Amino acid sequence: MPRYEHITKNGFAAQAWRRHNSYAFAGTDAVTPLVVQELAKACMSLPIAFIQQNDAFIPHAVQGLEPGRNLFVVNGKWVAPYTPAVYRGYPFALAQGDDDQLHLCIDMDSGLVGAGEGFDQPFFDDAGEAAQPVKDVLNFLQQIYRNRAVTQRVCAALAAEDLFQPWPLKVQTPKGERRIDGLFRIDEARLNSLDPAALARVQKAGGLPVAYCQLLSMGNIQTLGLIARKLEELKTRMPEMTDQIDVDGILQRHKSSEPEQTLAPVENDNVVNIAADTGDFDLSAFVNPKQND
Template identity: 85%
Template sequence: MPRYELITKSGFAAQAWRRHNSYAFAATDAVAPLVVTELAKACMCLPIAFMKQNDTFVPHAVQGLEPGRNLFVVNGTWVASYTPAAYRGYPFALAQGEVDQLHLCIDMDSGLVGAGEGFDQPFFDEAGEAAQPVKDALNFLQQIYRNRAVTQRVCAALAAEDLFQPWPLTVQGPDGERRVDGLFRIDEARLNSLDPEALARVQKAGGLPVAYCQLLSMGNIQTLGLIARKLDEVKNRMPEMSDQIDVDGILQRHKANDNLDSLETDNDRNLVNVVADEGDFDLSSFVNSKHRD
């Protein structure tokens, strides 16, 4: 668990930080929250679902098919072409103080805070002011914070028109099928049948782009099954290479082999196959070349 501490001049003037070069901190996150401004990019490579938090719906990137495993993090590397904003501010975070004040904090257990060699980013400059990279981190996190409020309003407008429905995923594994519950999707049939007044309300609230981004992203759920299958194949058939697999190469091959002329059925977006592919598959071609001496 992260241990965040408020950044103060008295506590951090003699310390420094460094940028992370690994996404291992996100390796156990099966989902990650998203905000509306990033959905257009996220939907191109990440499956997006809504999750209910109290009485509100929040868009999330679906990153795993079981608790505690993020399939988009392989050996510390983020393998998808888009990284959720929730991770790009790490190791910083915001804490809300009195009168809605936002204070910048940092994860003290991240291994990215200290003094001496390797810690090249000071928290404060020679004038005692916050250093520019720290200001940039604060500005970025404030943008995310403001966008969360916008995201809540948009999702409330979608909920007012009853446009959310459960998205029950079925995972086909070597031991049979299991359900993944707790996810919601846009009810496409209801969206298409909205009367002009209801459609205008959704459009005015900015809900249409959010709805279409989520619907478009659902085909990406198969990517999770693909990564799970290939990682398991490497683990079982080439265990000595299991930490060197080039997942990006696998994804590129999968993308190149997609049949663009076929139309995916709705059921394909609900069933995820993680059973290893049948037949021969040259896994050695997907081992990073720098490790194949």
């Protein structure tokens, strides 16, 4: 678990930080929240679903098919074309203090905070002000925070028109079929049948782009099955190579062979097969040779 600490001049003037070069910190996140500002890019490579939190529906990137495993993180590398905004601010985060103000914090257990060689980003400049990279991170996280409020309002407008329905996702494994519960999708049939007044309300709230992005993204759920199958196949056939797999190459090979995506979800989007592959290809072509030290 991250251990975030409020960044203050007294506590951090003598310390520095460094940027992360691994996404291992996200390796156990099967889902992560998204904001509306990033959905247009996220939907092109990530499957998106809504998760109900109390009475609200929040868009999330679906990153795994079982708890505690993010299939888009392989050997510390993020392998999807789009990286959710929440990860791009790491190891920083915003936290609300007792004074109701938002404070910039950093994960003290990230290994990215310290003093001496390797920690090349000071928190404060010579004048005692926040260093520019820290200001940039703060601005970025504040944008995400503000966009969360927008996201909640848009999703509330979609919920008001009863446009969310359960996504009955099933995973076919060598041991049989199992369900993934708790995911919701846009009810496309209901969206298409809204009367003009209801459609106008959704449009005015900015809900149409959100709905279309989620529907468009559903085909990407098959990417998770592809990664899971290939990693398992590699572990079985070439276990000594599991830290050298070129997932980018596998995804590009898969993308070049699949048909163009359509907006409407199809039956395939409800079933992810990790038990067997179709359109098999030679894995050895996607293993990077180790570099000599």
